[in-house]
Amino acid sequence: MKSFDYVRPASIPEAVSAASAPGAAYLAAGTNLLxxxxxxxxxxxxxxxxxxxxxxxxxxxxxxxxxxxxxxxRNADLAHDASFAKAYPAVAEALLSGASAQxxxxxxxxxxxxxxxxxxxxxxxxxxxxxxxxxSGCDARQGENRLHAVxxxxxxxxxxxxxxxxxxxxxxDAVVEIEGKGGRRNVKLEDLYRLPADAPExxxxxxxxxxxxxxxxxxxxxxxxxxxxxxxVRERTSYAFAIVxxxxxxxxxxxxxxxxxxxxxxxxxxxWRAHEAEKVLAxxxxxxxxxxxxxxxxxxxAKPSGDNQFKIELARRIVVRALSLAASGTPERIPALPAxxxxxxxxxxxxx
Amino acid sequence: MINSISxxxxxxxxxxxxxDPRVTLLDLLRxxxxxxxxxxxxxxxxxxxxxxxxxxxRINSCLALAISHNGADITTIEGLAQGEKLHPLQAAFIEHxxxxxxxxxxxxxxxxxxxxxxxxxGCDPERIREGMSGNLCRCSAYAGIxxxxxxxxxxxxxEKERRVA
Ligand SMILES: Cc1cc2nc3c(=O)[nH]c(=O)nc-3n(C[C@H](O)[C@H](O)[C@H](O)COP(=O)(O)OP(=O)(O)OC[C@H]3O[C@@H](n4cnc5c(N)ncnc54)[C@H](O)[C@@H]3O)c2cc1C
Ligand code: SF4
Ligand code: FES
Ligand code: FES
Numbered sequence: 001m002k003s004f005d006y007v008r009p010a011s012i013p014e015a016v017s018a019a020s021a022p023g024a025a026y027l028a029a030g031t032n033l034l035x036x037x038x039x040x041x042x043x044x045x046x047x048x049x050x051x052x053x054x055x056x057x058x059x060x061x062x063x064x065x066x067x068x069x070x071x072x073x074r075n076a077d078l079a080h081d082a083s084f085a086k087a088y089p090a091v092a093e094a095l096l097s098g099a100s101a102q103x104x105x106x107x108x109x110x111x112x113x114x115x116x117x118x119x120x121x122x123x124x125x126x127x128x129x130x131x132x133x134x135x136s137g138c139d140a141r142q143g144e145n146r147l148h149a150v151x152x153x154x155x156x157x158x159x160x161x162x163x164x165x166x167x168x169x170x171x172x173d174a175v176v177e178i179e180g181k182g183g184r185r186n187v188k189l190e191d192l193y194r195l196p197a198d199a200p201e202x203x204x205x206x207x208x209x210x211x212x213x214x215x216x217x218x219x220x221x222x223x224x225x226x227x228x229x230x231x232x233v234r235e236r237t238s239y240a241f242a243i244v245x246x247x248x249x250x251x252x253x254x255x256x257x258x259x260x261x262x263x264x265x266x267x268x269x270x271x272w273r274a275h276e277a278e279k280v281l282a283x284x285x286x287x288x289x290x291x292x293x294x295x296x297x298x299x300x301x302a303k304p305s306g307d308n309q310f311k312i313e314l315a316r317r318i319v320v321r322a323l324s325l326a327a328s329g330t331p332e333r334i335p336a337l338p339a340x341x342x343x344x345x346x347x348x349x350x351x352x
Numbered sequence: 353m354i355n356s357i358s359x360x361x362x363x364x365x366x367x368x369x370x371x372d373p374r375v376t377l378l379d380l381l382r383x384x385x386x387x388x389x390x391x392x393x394x395x396x397x398x399x400x401x402x403x404x405x406x407x408x409x410r411i412n413s414c415l416a417l418a419i420s421h422n423g424a425d426i427t428t429i430e431g432l433a434q435g436e437k438l439h440p441l442q443a444a445f446i447e448h449x450x451x452x453x454x455x456x457x458x459x460x461x462x463x464x465x466x467x468x469x470x471x472x473x474g475c476d477p478e479r480i481r482e483g484m485s486g487n488l489c490r491c492s493a494y495a496g497i498x499x500x501x502x503x504x505x506x507x508x509x510x511e512k513e514r515r516v517a
Contacts, residue, residue, distance in 0.1 A: 008354055008420075102412045
């Protein structure tokens with residue numbers, strides 16, 4: 001690991017100013033950053049430790065009925081906060097399907113949002129990677145790319161965003177509160193991430209020094225609490241990243257779908273909101289036929305970026321399954337195997 | 353410049369010089385404090401061998417920067433037994449054959465202690481397996497590990513019932 005200066009700011013303005021210098025990076029729990037530093041993928045000159053900043057570890061109700069979550073709230077604490085999990089069950093389920101109990105105990109909200117891709121060539125400094133070294137090429141194109149993107153990718157980069165947490169968050173219109181050199185601003189989580197286009201190294205709209213201070217869910221995000229699920233296909237049952245995942249949230253009125261929210265994970269360089277699928281669902285009957293049409297709409301623009309044609313049909317099926325599970329009602333308690341298609345929830349078909 | 357921290361390790365306060373900020377809690381324990389019970393498997397958050405409790409919560413010490421943890425209260429596998437008397441989890445791992453080579457065992461036991469503190473799994477073997485999925489065992493002693501954790505959970509549940517009754 002390259003050496004670095006360590007600074008521990010006492011306030012948010014101090015942090016922003018310390019992190020505005022070239023080569024500086026924020027350190028939260030470090031579960032992604034230290035891993036990248038050990039591999040020489042990230043080589044910061046200065047680490048600005050935000051974990052001791054006061055006031056960023058709270059979950060607070062907002063006047064509009066929504067919630068504000070401090071950037072330092074730990075993933076496990078948010079998932080196990082009883083009133084949060086009751087209002088936003090798909091978010092809690094997504095959190096509990098990510099990483100391991102140890103990692104969730106450490107990982108912060110801000111760090112989860114800004115975790116980097118798990119593309120193996122990005123991690124391997126001997127490989128060409130436009131995201132890590134702009135203009136160097138992309139070894140994933142001719143390499144192992146079964147798990148790479150099927151939506152929103154470019155010739156320059158076919159990586160995916162790995163977060164589970166972010167998938168239901170974009171579905172529920174989450175907003176990120178950012179403090180930077182110019183003061184405070186709000187950015188919709190969906191707009192925080194940039195698709196690779198011809199500059200994959202430019203992953204988010206954040207500027208040097210920008211600190212995520214909180215994440216907010218608007219008042220209407222809890223309207224879906226009775227019919228909300230997150231489903232994640234992995235290569236093993238637990239402690240693995242998504243091949244494909246989906247968050248499905250429904251608001252049912254008199255037996256039909258009043259409003260729907262759908263987002264996909266593991267398919268693009270950002271958590272992917274499926275607006276077209278939501279339009280198909282609105283006003284429809286909550287049945288298999290409607291769900292399949294929605295799934296077709298969600299993947300309409302998909303194309304394989306390599307050996308991953310299978311992910312497109314897999315994603316459609318996961319959208320259908322997530323919608324069916326959401327329609328049958330949020331379980332009383334998060335299943336023993338969170339987000340698993342193999343969980344023994346009554347009515348779930350393992351081969352749907 | 354910040355170049356020292358103080359920690360409480362297994363109940364003992366330690367003031368530690370850290371001239372190089374790159375040290376993880378894992379390397380600090382093993383190389384500076386001679387507490388080699390905590391194991392280094394992958395050093396990248398992927399195996400759980402390095403699990404310790406920080407302020408009562410289980411984390412991977414290989415992905416925790418020591419200098420960031422000033423003031424923390426740390427428990428390692430060395431802090432569990434009382435003299436010759438094993439911690440109930442240690443005894444249960446022996447009783448249920450929860451290991452073979454033993455390399456993952458300190459991490460497994462610390463993780464199990466964390467899981468019990470979290471109070472989410474209860475006596476449901478599926479929830480215990482899921483809650484322990486952050487600890488890999490190359491010898492695949494998983495069945496015994498689940499039995500051992502379940503056994504301690506059941507004993508605790510029974511004790512709680514007796515106290516309430
Ligand atoms: C083995 C393993 C398995 C995993 N499996 C999963 C999984 O299945 N699903 C999943 O979603 N995740 C998974 N993860 C990733 C994990 O969720 C992230 O590592 C974690 O959420 C990062 O949070 P952190 O606090 O440790 O961030 P750090 O590692 O400290 O930081 C991550 C990035 O965010 C920046 N940053 C942090 N906080 C802020 C802030 N407030 N403002 C601005 N920038 C900030 C840092 O500079 C850094 O670039 C896994 C990780 C590991 C090691
Ligand atoms: S897919 Fe993106 S992250 Fe992976 S090697 Fe290519 S440029 Fe790098
Ligand atoms: S050594 Fe820390 S998780 Fe493997
Ligand atoms: S007992 Fe050998 S690795 Fe678990």
